[in-house]
Amino acid sequence: METRKVQYTGSSTTISLPKEWADEHGVEAGMQLALYPAENGELIIGAEQTDDGDPPEVCVEGRSATVVQQTVKSLYAIGNDTFTLTADGGFDREQRRAAARAATNLVGLEVRNESETELVLTTVFDAAAVSIERTVLQLQYTTLSMHQDAIHGLIDGNEERANRVAKRWNDAERRFLVAENCFQRTLTDVEQLDRLGHSRPDIFDQYATARHLADVGEQAQRIATLVGSEAMVEKPWPDEFERFARESRHLTEQAVDDVLSSDEPPYETVRTCRKLVDDISELRRRLYRENEVTYGRSVAVGSLERTAREAVKIAERAVQASLRR
Structure with a gap:
């Protein structure tokens, strides 16, 4: 890091630029530079944008x-x-x-x-009209709906509900890729960061949350593929299974809200999510002890446990996000 002394000349404020940086970027007297003031007190200086060459x-x-x-x-x-x-x-x-x-x-x-x-x-979409926060909320709705359909399809043997999951995956993936597109652009384009109206750490928190939600959607797909398959044995599901699934969706939704808006670290949400993971793990062990486990049940309970772990990761991300606010 280099420091520079601020000087006042008449009605202007002057600060010198490092000569090595100026030479490296072709900065010359009379040239215009782009200035990007950030809310955290940073001032980003960029040489005038030029054509970077042909598209890839x-x-x-x-x-x-x-x-x-x-x-x-x-x-x-x-x-x-x-x-x-x-x-x-x-x-x-x-x-x-x-x-x-x-x-x-x-x-x-x-x-x-x-x-x-x-x-x-x-x-061809207008980047200024894209909201990564809204995209995350849409992705949350899609993936949690997929999860609900997968669980109820599994418990009720309802193949119609299970089939909805695969149909909605394209929508979930599309929304995740919008979030990733926004995030990747902000790594190299300060103007895109301005258009989105968030700091880079905030954008990363939202992108990371979107990735965890996409993983929830993948687990829903995995559960849905069991419905109507030979892997399923006609046995009633333990009462805890549906309750744990419902709790995992509720906690995921709460954790996402905390990432986007909580000013206080949601430690209690993290604790509750971790307890749910422990409870699902204990259910899996109990099924093995009681010789009630089949391949289908093992896959379903394992996917539910991974869903709860994604809720933990989102809640932990929310703690970090709130501590930066």
């Missing part, structure tokens, strides 16, 4: 449709406004369909131009 190009020649789809999601998630997929030998039908399907499933992404050997994809 990724060759997917010979790759499967699954790889093409994952490539599109990854390039979107890391915050690229525009990117190009290439295949010197041309795209096959499945590759084109995979790229188009991925774009359709992502907020604000579309195939702008296409040729025999190139697909150019561009984000």
Whole structure:
């Protein structure tokens, strides 16, 4: 870290810039610099933005449709406004369909131009209109609804409810990738940080919360796949199972609210979440002791325990967030 003395010249306040930094970034007399004052007292100085070059190009020649789809999601998630997929030998039908399907499933992404050997994809949503906080709340609603359907589908043997879970996963993944896109952009774009209206630590807290919620959705999917499968044996579920599932959803919701708004560290929420993890672990051990465990039950209880652990992680994140406020 370097320090500089502030000087007053007439009606102006002057501070010198480190010469090495100025030379490295091509700063010269008369050049305009971008100043970004932050609420925490920091002043970020940036050299005038210039074109960083061509958008990224990724060759997917010979790759499967699954790889093409994952490539599109990854390039979107890391915050690229525009990117190009290439295949010197041309795209096959499945590759084109995979790229188009991925774009359709992502907020604000579309195939702008296409040729025999190139697909150019561009984000068209207004970054200023995106709220990562609202995205987290939408993701919370989606994943907890998935979890509720999975649990009730499992207990009641209701395949219709279980099937809803898989259908809603695309929505959950889409919302998570919006949160990741916002977070990745703020790492390199101070103006994007200004548009979102939060500090970098706050944005990271919200992104980390979104990741934990996505994990809750994955556990819901895992539970839902058991419904109607050969892994399930017709036995009544222990009364605690549904109660613990309900508590895990309630605590997850409470922890998310604490991340977003609590000014006091939610230590009690952390303690309650940890106790729930212990209670579910004890249920799993009891089922083994009483020889009541099957493969399906083992998977379901294990997924429920992991869901409760995600609630712990979100609550612990809320403690950190509140201590920074």
